[in-house]
Amino acid sequence: MSGDEARSLRLLADTLAALPPGADADARLTGGEWGTMRFANGRIHQPHLEHSRLLSLRVASDLRLGTATTTDLTPEGVKEVVRQALAIAAISPVERKFPGFPAGSKNPKPVAFSEATARLTPEAQGRIAAAALNAAHAAIPDSRVSGVVNAGQEFIAVANTSGLSRFSRRSVIQSSVLVERPTADPPVSGWSEGAHWDARELDAAALGREAASRVATTAPASVKPGKYRVLLGGSAASELIGYLGYLGFNGHGEEEGWSCLAKKRGRRTLPESMTIIDEGRSPYSIPQAIDYEGVEKRRTPLIESGVARAAVTDLVTAGRLGVSTSGHGLPPESPFGEWGPIPTQVRLLGGDAREEEMIRETRRGILVTRFHYVRVVHPGQSILTGMTRDGTYQIEKGEVTRPLRNLRFTESILASLGKAEMWGRAGRRYSDERGGATVTSPSLLTGAFRFTSSTLF
Amino acid sequence: MEPLLNAGLRAALTGDVVYADVRVVSPHRYEHLAVRNGEASALTSSNRAGIGVRVRTKLAWGFATANELDEATARAVARKAVRAAQAAGRTSRTPLVVTEEQGPENGRYESPVGLDPFEVDRAEKLQLLTDTERALHVHPSVKSGHAQFQAWREVKWFASSEGVRYRSSITHVGAGIDATAVSGGEVQRRSAPTSFGGDYRQAGWEFVRDLDLPSLAPTVGREAVALLTAPVCPTSTTTLVLASDQLALQVHESVGHATELDRILGMEAGYAGTSFLSVTDRTKLRYGSEAMNIVADATEPGGLGTFAWDDEGVPAQRTTLVDHGRLVGFLTSRETAAAIGQRHSGATVRADSFHRGPLIRMTNIDLLPGDHSFAELLEGVKDGVYLATNRSWSIDDKRLNFQFGTEAGWRIHNGELAGLVRNPIYAGMTPKFWASMDEVGDASTWHLWGVPNCGKGQPSQVARVGHGAPAARFRGVSLRGR
Numbered sequence: 001m002s003g004d005e006a007r008s009l010r011l012l013a014d015t016l017a018a019l020p021p022g023a024d025a026d027a028r029l030t031g032g033e034w035g036t037m038r039f040a041n042g043r044i045h046q047p048h049l050e051h052s053r054l055l056s057l058r059v060a061s062d063l064r065l066g067t068a069t070t071t072d073l074t075p076e077g078v079k080e081v082v083r084q085a086l087a088i089a090a091i092s093p094v095e096r097k098f099p100g101f102p103a104g105s106k107n108p109k110p111v112a113f114s115e116a117t118a119r120l121t122p123e124a125q126g127r128i129a130a131a132a133l134n135a136a137h138a139a140i141p142d143s144r145v146s147g148v149v150n151a152g153q154e155f156i157a158v159a160n161t162s163g164l165s166r167f168s169r170r171s172v173i174q175s176s177v178l179v180e181r182p183t184a185d186p187p188v189s190g191w192s193e194g195a196h197w198d199a200r201e202l203d204a205a206a207l208g209r210e211a212a213s214r215v216a217t218t219a220p221a222s223v224k225p226g227k228y229r230v231l232l233g234g235s236a237a238s239e240l241i242g243y244l245g246y247l248g249f250n251g252h253g254e255e256e257g258w259s260c261l262a263k264k265r266g267r268r269t270l271p272e273s274m275t276i277i278d279e280g281r282s283p284y285s286i287p288q289a290i291d292y293e294g295v296e297k298r299r300t301p302l303i304e305s306g307v308a309r310a311a312v313t314d315l316v317t318a319g320r321l322g323v324s325t326s327g328h329g330l331p332p333e334s335p336f337g338e339w340g341p342i343p344t345q346v347r348l349l350g351g352d353a354r355e356e357e358m359i360r361e362t363r364r365g366i367l368v369t370r371f372h373y374v375r376v377v378h379p380g381q382s383i384l385t386g387m388t389r390d391g392t393y394q395i396e397k398g399e400v401t402r403p404l405r406n407l408r409f410t411e412s413i414l415a416s417l418g419k420a421e422m423w424g425r426a427g428r429r430y431s432d433e434r435g436g437a438t439v440t441s442p443s444l445l446t447g448a449f450r451f452t453s454s455t456l457f
Numbered sequence: 458m459e460p461l462l463n464a465g466l467r468a469a470l471t472g473d474v475v476y477a478d479v480r481v482v483s484p485h486r487y488e489h490l491a492v493r494n495g496e497a498s499a500l501t502s503s504n505r506a507g508i509g510v511r512v513r514t515k516l517a518w519g520f521a522t523a524n525e526l527d528e529a530t531a532r533a534v535a536r537k538a539v540r541a542a543q544a545a546g547r548t549s550r551t552p553l554v555v556t557e558e559q560g561p562e563n564g565r566y567e568s569p570v571g572l573d574p575f576e577v578d579r580a581e582k583l584q585l586l587t588d589t590e591r592a593l594h595v596h597p598s599v600k601s602g603h604a605q606f607q608a609w610r611e612v613k614w615f616a617s618s619e620g621v622r623y624r625s626s627i628t629h630v631g632a633g634i635d636a637t638a639v640s641g642g643e644v645q646r647r648s649a650p651t652s653f654g655g656d657y658r659q660a661g662w663e664f665v666r667d668l669d670l671p672s673l674a675p676t677v678g679r680e681a682v683a684l685l686t687a688p689v690c691p692t693s694t695t696t697l698v699l700a701s702d703q704l705a706l707q708v709h710e711s712v713g714h715a716t717e718l719d720r721i722l723g724m725e726a727g728y729a730g731t732s733f734l735s736v737t738d739r740t741k742l743r744y745g746s747e748a749m750n751i752v753a754d755a756t757e758p759g760g761l762g763t764f765a766w767d768d769e770g771v772p773a774q775r776t777t778l779v780d781h782g783r784l785v786g787f788l789t790s791r792e793t794a795a796a797i798g799q800r801h802s803g804a805t806v807r808a809d810s811f812h813r814g815p816l817i818r819m820t821n822i823d824l825l826p827g828d829h830s831f832a833e834l835l836e837g838v839k840d841g842v843y844l845a846t847n848r849s850w851s852i853d854d855k856r857l858n859f860q861f862g863t864e865a866g867w868r869i870h871n872g873e874l875a876g877l878v879r880n881p882i883y884a885g886m887t888p889k890f891w892a893s894m895d896e897v898g899d900a901s902t903w904h905l906w907g908v909p910n911c912g913k914g915q916p917s918q919v920a921r922v923g924h925g926a927p928a929a930r931f932r933g934v935s936l937r938g939r
Contacts, residue, residue: 037545038915040724044545048814048916049521049537054505069503071524077504084502091580092497093587122537126544133548146727148915178727256494256601257639334489334607337499372730373851377862377882378939380644385860387853389730408851408858408884410939433916453884455858456733 004031005167008157011073015057016161018082024060025085026101026160028292028331029053029073034152034434035122037129042137042145044129049122050152058332059085060101064092065316067333097319101160101293107167108296111280111287114198117171118153125151128175128204135208136179140215145208147177150433151199158294166296168289172435173199177211178390186457188403190214191370191390193235195431195438197286214369214391216403222454223394223404229365230416230449231358231395236368237348237423238430238439240384241276243374244413245343245439247382249278249302251317251328252340254310260382260414261308268306270417275350276303278312278343280327284427285345286435292336293329300326302343305350314341347440351423358422358445360398366407366451367393367400382413387455407451419447458483458624461508462616464528468535469512470618474542476513476555477535478617480768482506482811483526484610486575490583491605492590498603500583507811510538515552517545520814555791556802558771564623566765569758570661574608574630577662582606585670586632592674593636596682601637604674605654606630606665607909609921611810621770629761629921631657631907632665634674638681645684645879647864649673651702652846657907657921658759680865683877690866690881690938696841697883697931698834701898703863704824705906705924706847711887712744712751713822713922715856716778716786718793728915730854733887734784736797742784745891748827748929751779753788755804755820760923761907762820764807769815771804778822782891790817809918816914821905821923827897832872834896834930841869842936844881860884862939880939893934898927 008029015027031053038046055078058067066088070081120128129149136145151173159165176193192210196202232240244260246253253259261269270276280297281287290296293315301309313321314329317340328341359367369391377383388406395401424442431438462479469477483506491498508531509522519542521534586604593602608630616622633655635648650656650668658664699707719725720732734742755773757763764773769791778786787793789803808815835843849862866881867874885893905925912919 034916035541036916038727039548040726041722043549043551044517045724046814046915047517047519047541047545049541050812050916051523051534052507052812053524065497065500067499067501069501069505071505071507080504084504088500088502088579091583092500093492093495093583095496122540122544126547130548144723144726146723148727150916176727180723180726182723182731256637258601258637258644263642332499332501333503334487334491334499334501337501338491372854375849375851377849378644378880380639380642383939385849385851385862387851387858389854406853406858408853408860410860410882453858453860455853455855456886457855457857 004155008167009159009165012157012159015078016159018078024101024161025057026158026293027057028156028158029055030154030156032152032154035120035125037125037149039129039133040146042133044126055081056331056333057081057085059089060098061089063094063096063098064089065095066092069333095316099315099319101162102164102295103162104164108289111289112197112283113169114171117151117173117199120151120199125149132175132177132204132208135205136177136212139209139212140179144180144182148175149204150174154434156290156292158290160294164294166290166294170286170288170435171197172286173202174431174433174435175202175204175207177207179211179215181215186220188216188220189390193430195286195429195435218403220403220405225451225453227448227450229362230446231362231365231367232444233369234428234441234443235370235430237444238441239371239374240413240416241346241348241441242439243384245346247379249311250340250342251311251313251321255317255320258379259311260380264308265310266307269308269414270303270306271420272306273350274303274306274420276346276348277301278346280345284347284440286429286431286438291327291329292331295325295327295329297327312341312343317341344437348423348427351442352425353422355443358443359395359400361422362395362445363398365395367395377410383410384413385410405457406455408453409450410452411450416446416449421445421447458614460528461526461531462614465508465510465531465535466616466618468532469510469538471539473514474512474539475515476618478511478615480509480811481614482611484612485810486610488575488608490586492586493603494601508534509811510535511814512538512542513553514542514546516549517542519545522812553792554795556795556800558791558802560621560766560770561623562620564766566625568626568628568659570628572662574662575610589634589670589674592671593634593678595675595678598638598640598682598685599636599678600639604634606632615770617770623766625765627659627764629657629659630662630664631655632668632670634670634677636678636681638685640685643685645681647677647681648846649677651906652848652864654909657761657909659761659763660759684865684879687877687879690842690878692937694933695936696838697934697936698841698843698869699929700845701902701904701926701928702846702906703844704929705926706850708822708824708924708926709908710850710852711856711859713819716788717817718787718789719817722793722796729913733855733857738784740785743782744779744784744888745782746894747781748894748897749779749782749891750825751822752777753805753820753822757821760821760905761921762923767804767806768808769802769806771802774804776803788817788819807920809920813916813918818920819911819922821925823925824927826900826903826927828899829896830899831902831928834898834928835869836872838869838872842881843867843869843874857887881936882939883934883936885934890931893931894929895932896930898929902928
């Protein structure tokens, strides 16, 4: 047992011991050591080092739930968080179907974790950022290079009054690089990103070179908005798949009837060859052994051979839906408690196409590197809108022919994935800055994708 | 807190460090009470504290943070900030330059609060939400009702190596309701006072009480139901009248973010994006019509972007951004103001917590009222649409091409509102859109909104900002239903 684990579980035991006799509760301690090296205009301009700890206590008192959090881990701080959680629970409406806290005392088998990644020094993080910067500059000397390297670790310790006491760690490195020619008319840019649980597996210089390779060398042309065959790069595909997780598999959406898959469960909704899973423990994601309620992560099919499976749940939504929790609990405190349970380590399976093959098969269409500012237009119909960004190209006669000005799409995820024709086997990990939500996705060719307007660059 | 501040400053001022500041926040209190369909949705009380140290060498900034509040931690955090700056400095050859500023030596600021929102009985607050949420369920097709209240209080001590010291205590409160109606494949939501959490203010519980949510709830529920069967918004190029809450978001997305000088200078390019504006556009670029006047006002009473000094210790200001349609100013920091040759920062730098480094953030970005009543805005519109309450928003990374959907629209026919339409979406290009604004509503249509969810930065930060906006009329806008 590591020092972090022993200290965390002892604090949680002390917290639960401070409750009045007979009270039910779960407590969690989350903590992290993070470094962010943010660079712009060719230099690291916002370096950030963070050490954090947060204690969260959720009391279930006669089916009334109350949550309090604190950063004060002293005995006085623990007493106060107990007092606050009890006070809130005392006035809370009854959560009639709350199933109680799960038992289970043993830690699940550890997941892939890199101690070296968790302990990267600021100097090492700076060198990784410099590698990305230098590689991009070497490829295009007069470019403007921006990006970020996030690296570190987060631990989750959870204990409850049913005897559960568990600990899990997650190591992460995540990086993105933007290469621009801001003075070109119109300005052009290229993008690359990636994430891994092991810093040795993330080649920042390669990201820099890849981003530079996506910068247009001629002025982008305009195309008319309309329906196109579209090859979505991994980053763009991961955004659609991530939103499908939120709009289709969120337990709240199922419970309240706004899920885009509410009436489609058990039916073939997407191509038969498509399988999308949530696999928290997989080394192909940024793995995490337990959720924030201490429930062990397991492989959860979301789309199985094109058939939509059940929404994911936490304790509260599982109770309301009359099922068992699927192990997708987020921290119960606001704002996470409001979001509801969502898949957080999603992976697209079932493809085996190579990138060149997909470009060839696109024949005439558009290659999208990345989306920007994607928002939900209609949740029940899974309609999103957003812009393309940082590398949009026309494909003609099976070849990438010219750069395009960026386009706005307004399209249904189910409709576009429903027309998916090919996608790759290997997928890169696309992650938020701390590895809390990851989509592992290859590029994907869809037969129809609607663009509704274009912009000036 | 003085020993902690001094320990952090002393430990930071080593070697090649030329500047340091220490922010201690203790406490940062937060309370969120929410009821969804009669059940607790998020009942949370949070009490956090921590320290953030920022240093500047000749070549780079450095920032570090931790939760523990003791002198040993303050020193350790300061040393980490120095290490971060030194690591960053290896990528830089150009010296950092900042503006010279005068801040307070012993400043004090406290939000004017009537009824302390943290002292009002929680049972009373929850009862208000429970009663209000129940009143949303006017019809079986209302599948989800939601009522929420939030309050924040941040007590902050700031000290810099330039001798600036202040203590501020800022309290923000607000509340909102929404109803989601579902029928077949149609999902419609209606909110009040506006969407995405409601309305917020630097004030006490009296602000929430005065929102009078229980009286709004039945109308919200009824409109959500009515939207299920309302005609789809017609597709056309037409006249729009935007309600104050939607126009506030338009200001936020297409003026507020676009005038952030860090974006313009490329410092946010890798994440949020840049701007269609350039430094040389100031005083030259026509942003919109003569009727367009926009200020950044951190001195405005009650705004979420109101404070006495920013997180660089610079006194709060009111700056004009757009004057009669012409771009005249930017949102600036000490570093970015110096970069474009301004003598002083516009004091718009804030961090969302002790755990984050300060960035340029919107303060209260207001579209100033004109002189037309709401009825006058509708007059002269033969056929058009009145749109209220944002439902979706998206804009490109230079803040040009936007597309906004609203929860509700009403046809305007011969100067009168003429029936609800559903799923309206309008779109355009920022300068062209603002150029089409031909009439701006008067003070009776103007409202100061609190927006609690403005995202920016890496690691991500969520700022609370203010927007004052009237209703206004726009000609020849692309509109469609879906």
